[in-house]
Amino acid sequence: MQKITDAIDFALTNGLIKYDASFKLTHAPFCLSPFGLTKEQVTSMEQLTPVFNELMMNVGQDNQFLKEHLSDAAGTDSFVRGLLDLHERVAFSHHLQISRNDFLMSLDQNGVLHPRQVEFNSIANSFIYLSRQVNLLHQHLTRELICEGNLSPNNPLDEMVDALGEIFDYYGVDDAHLLMVVQPKEQNLFDQRGIEYRLLESRGIRTLRMTLEEVAENGVLRDGHLILNDRTIALVYFRAGYTPNDYPGESAWKGRELIETSSAVKCPSVGMQLAGAKKIQQVLAKPGMVEQFISPQDAARVRETFVGMYELDETIDEKPLYQVASESPGQYVLKPQREGGGNNFYDNEMVSRLKSMSEQERKAYILMERIQSPAERSILVVDRVAEETDTVSEVGRYAACFHDGEKIRFNRDIGYLVRTKAADQNEGGVCAGYACLNSLCLS
Ligand code: ADP
Ligand code: MG
DSSP: OHHHHHHHHHHHHTTOEEEOTTSOEEEOOEESSOEEEOHHHHHHHHHHHHHHHHHHHHHHTOHHHHHHHHHHHHHHOHHHHHHHHHHHHSOOOOEEEEEEEEEEEEEOTTSOEEEEEEEEEOSOOOOHHHHHHHHHHHHHHHHTTSSOSEEOOOOHHHHHHHHHHHHHHHHOOTTOEEEEEOOSSOTTHHHHHHHHHHHHHHHOOOEEEEOHHHHHHHEEEETTEEEETTEEEEEEEESSOSSGGGOOSHHHHHHHHHHHHSSSEEESOHHHHHHTOHHHHHHHTSTTTGGGTSOHHHHHHHHTTOOOEEOTTOEETTEEHHHHHHHSGGGEEEEESOOSSSOOBOHHHHHHHHHHOOHHHHTTEEEEEOOOOOOEEEEEEETTEEEEEEEEEEEEEEEEEEEOSSSEEEEEEEEEEEEEEETTOOOOOTTTTSEEEEOEEEO
16 A cells, blocks of 8 residues: 555656546546557557658648548538638648557457557647656656566657747747647646646747637737737647537637638647548548558558448448447447547447437448457556556557648657556546556566
């Protein structure tokens, strides 16, 4: 028990914290047992990061492709419609990607673990700060001989702040600010604050935090620059704007449009946000699609991480996929065009959802093969309670990739996120209480 108390004290001392659902402060959930992969497995995932980012950058710039493959979903999903309409009104320009590509590990026929892509997150990626803090916790526990193994260091925070700094140099306006687009209430506030404080400390760059509605209220364009409260914004970093809840009315959409039409660098642009749609992921898995955007060699490496993804009405042996999935629900996940966790359907809920959908509604969803990861015993610490249980771990690779409107200027892996959850838990959200932050340990 002493080691649990020590770990919780370290977490609280070092800002490994969040608000719980009733906005009381607590430590972020963490795992005491770092997730083991081989050096080769980790290196090959790291090497794939720039390849995936080049692919997604190219997809995000292809207006015709996005429109063609999202317009059916936009028919019933007004949020997708809103983003697509906005995308059509704005010209392509420079944008920064701070992405996170998430993988679950599954065993091949030879018993070797391979990464399988869950999804590419192109907007509002969380845990850049908390991933570093949990890595500091594991470093501490290793020194205390509580944790064993060859811990893999992780500092996406400083790497991200370096990338943000490079954007300010590129934009070239003295005393320009970062705009962080936020939700009015945020359980994961400290993960955002950690970035803001480090940016000020290491680069002298200040941050304004605003909702989209506040941007609409306070923002103007001056010679193309986005001006908020008399400050020029060089870079807009979205930690909101990925869910319809962030657009309660016209004014929020106006705020988004003001940002998109300004010359500020967007992280991400609306095109990149759309490229991260689950429908686009499903289309890219079709034969010949990835190959339109990157070299055949790179496409082959990317494809090795794909599992089956389907339209609901496509058929296998003349049977539509939505029926196939209803008959073997354990093999599939049903996903709408949403981000942020808690939106997917599994098991019985999936079956009843599939039964109640119209053909038109089915176009706004995809079915994805369920990735089966082998379970491992680990100790999870949630709200001061430790429990040893069967777990699976999801590994995300963060990247920073900048396109100046003509070419990619930088594109690199900047670290990782590991989320470890109970093996019987479907969803993976940390703040929703499903998963625990973790580190990698190399074997
Ligand atoms: P969101 O955009 O809401 O984060 P995801 O597609 O990332 O949606 O799914 C949320 C979580 O559900 C993932 O973090 C993962 O734990 C689980 N999940 C998603 N897809 C699969 C899958 N194909 N197989 C197994 N688990 C999955
Ligand atoms: Mg996700």
